[in-house]
Amino acid sequence: MKNRYPKPIIIIHWLTFVLVATVYLTGGNPTTTGLLGQIHVIGGISIFILFLIRLGFIFIYKKSIPQNKILNQYQEKLFKIVRFTLYLSLSIVPIAGWFALSSLTDNFKVLFLNLPLLSSVRDIQYIGELHEFLGNAFITIVGLHASAALIHHFIFKDHVLKSMLLNRNK
Numbered sequence: 001m002k003n004r005y006p007k008p009i010i011i012i013h014w015l016t017f018v019l020v021a022t023v024y025l026t027g028g029n030p031t032t033t034g035l036l037g038q039i040h041v042i043g044g045i046s047i048f049i050l051f052l053i054r055l056g057f058i059f060i061y062k063k064s065i066p067q068n069k070i071l072n073q074y075q076e077k078l079f080k081i082v083r084f085t086l087y088l089s090l091s092i093v094p095i096a097g098w099f100a101l102s103s104l105t106d107n108f109k110v111l112f113l114n115l116p117l118l119s120s121v122r123d124i125q126y127i128g129e130l131h132e133f134l135g136n137a138f139i140t141i142v143g144l145h146a147s148a149a150l151i152h153h154f155i156f157k158d159h160v161l162k163s164m165l166l167n168r169n170k
C-alpha cells in the first residue's frame with residue numbers, strides 16, 4: 001500500500017480539474033458563443049475521454065490506491081458517496097451536453113470536423129436545462145470535495161491532500 005496516488009491518476013485528477021473549471025467558465029449555448037463554445041465542447045469531450053482513461057488506471061493500480069485514515073464510519077460513507085457522485089458526473093454531464101447540443105442544432109463543427117449528433121432530440125428544450133442543472137450540481141459537489149480536502153490539510157493536518165500531490169523529492 002502506497003501513501004500517494006499513482007502518478008498517472010494524480011496527473012489525470014488535476015488535468016480534469018483544470019478542464020472542468022475551463023468548461024464551467026465557457027458555459028452557454030455553443031452554437032452562438034463562437035470560440036468559447038468550441039472550448040466548452042472540446043473541453044467537455046476531453047473530460048469524458050479522461051474519465052474513461054482514469055477508470056482504466058484505477059483498475060490497473062487497484063492495489064496501490066492509498067487508504068487514507070478516515071476519522072469515523074460516517075466520514076467514510078460520505079467520502080464514498082461524494083467519490084461516486086464525482087465519477088457519475090464526469091460521465092453523465094458531458095453525455096447530457098452532447099444531447100443538449102443535439103437539441104439545438106444538427107450541424108456543429110469541432111476543429112473543422114462535424115460532430116455526430118442525434119437528430120431525434122432536436123428542439124426538445126428541457127435537455128439543455130437538464131445539462132445546465134447537472135453541470136451546476138457537479139460544480140457544487142466539486143466545491144464540497146475540494147473544501148473537505150482543504151479541511152483535512154489545514155485543520156486535521158493529515159496526509160489526505162498530499163496523497164493527491166506529486167512527490168517532488170522523487
Ligand code: HEM
Pocket residue numbers: 020023024027028029030040041043044045047089090093094095096097098099100101102104127128129131132135136138
Ligand atoms: C463536465 C463537462 C461539462 C460541464 C461541467 C458543462 C456545464 C455547462 C453549464 C453550466 C452550462 C450552462 C451555462 C449557462 O447557460 O449559463 C452548459 C451549457 C451547455 N453545454 Fe455544457 N458542460 C459540459 C460539457 C458539455 C459537452 C461535452 C457538450 C457538447 C458536446 C456541452 C454542450 C452544452 C450546450 C449545448 C449548452 C447550452 C444548453 C442550452 O442553452 O440549452 N457541454 N454546460
Ligand code: HEM
Pocket residue numbers: 009013016017018020021054058066068083086087090142145146147149150160161162163164
Ligand atoms: C473537477 C474537479 C475535481 C474532480 C472531478 C475530482 C475527483 C476526484 C475523484 C474521483 C477522486 C477519487 C480518486 C480517483 O478515483 O481518482 C478524488 C480524490 C481526491 N481529490 Fe479530487 N476532484 C476534483 C478537484 C479537487 C480539488 C480542487 C482538490 C483539492 C483542493 C481535490 C483533492 C482531492 C484529494 C486530496 C483526493 C484524495 C482523497 C482520498 O483518497 O482520501 N480534488 N478527486
